[in-house]
Amino acid sequence: MTNVHELPSVWPAGNGMILGEVVLLSETGARVRTDQGLLAAELAASCLLQPGVGDRVALLADGPLFYLTAVLVAHDKNSQRLQVPGALVVAAASMRFDSTESFAVETRSLALKAAAAEFQFGLFKQLALKMTVVAEKLDVTAEKIHRSAKQEFTLFHQQFERILDSKNTQADRWFQRVHKQWVARSERTTITAKKEVKIDGERIDLG
Numbered sequence: 001m002t003n004v005h006e007l008p009s010v011w012p013a014g015n016g017m018i019l020g021e022v023v024l025l026s027e028t029g030a031r032v033r034t035d036q037g038l039l040a041a042e043l044a045a046s047c048l049l050q051p052g053v054g055d056r057v058a059l060l061a062d063g064p065l066f067y068l069t070a071v072l073v074a075h076d077k078n079s080q081r082l083q084v085p086g087a088l089v090v091a092a093a094s095m096r097f098d099s100t101e102s103f104a105v106e107t108r109s110l111a112l113k114a115a116a117a118e119f120q121f122g123l124f125k126q127l128a129l130k131m132t133v134v135a136e137k138l139d140v141t142a143e144k145i146h147r148s149a150k151q152e153f154t155l156f157h158q159q160f161e162r163i164l165d166s167k168n169t170q171a172d173r174w175f176q177r178v179h180k181q182w183v184a185r186s187e188r189t190t191i192t193a194k195k196e197v198k199i200d201g202e203r204i205d206l207g
């Protein structure tokens with residue numbers, strides 16, 4: 001039976017770093033098997049890589065307390081996690097993430113602020129319960145866009161849309177409200193209704 005090894009309240013200065021293997025994890029630290037016995041160590045703020053059972057780690061002593069300062073060798077190299085308690089701010093002149101397979105962000109809320117933003121996608125898929133986009137100028141260019149929404153509200157101060165071939169709109173009900181003037185120009189215009197067509201106005205000019 002292996003017990004937690006009790007060490008003197010002051011760790012000998014000449015021994016320095018303690019190496020060991022994680023055998024048990026807790027919310028605030030870990031139990032580490034070392035040459036001195038089984039030690040209870042708290043996770044140091046400098047140890048960003050979350051330790052796992054079987055990892056080779058380094059400990060430092062501060063009086064009667066031991067701190068897990070670094071993960072030297074990860075037992076499971078396919079699943080590693082960086083974890084920081086509280087908020088984390090990374091400040092740099094520029095930042096880049098390189099991922100050969102995938103990049104995913106999971107969060108309760110997401111805020112992006114930039115003077116200029118550029119997105120390039122081979123395939124863009126958007127699934128959102130609620131999305132709000134506020135931009136002084138929004139320019140979207142795509143060969144094909146498929147958008148499905150139960151309810152959508154879009155407000156533009158000025159919009160220019162150019163369709164090279166055709167645009168198909170299907171809706172159970174479609175309402176358009178224009179405050180001042182509505183102009184439609186084309187070589188041919190066809191309006192087809194299965195039941196009835198109504199045109200109501202104080203003045204109607206045809207021809």
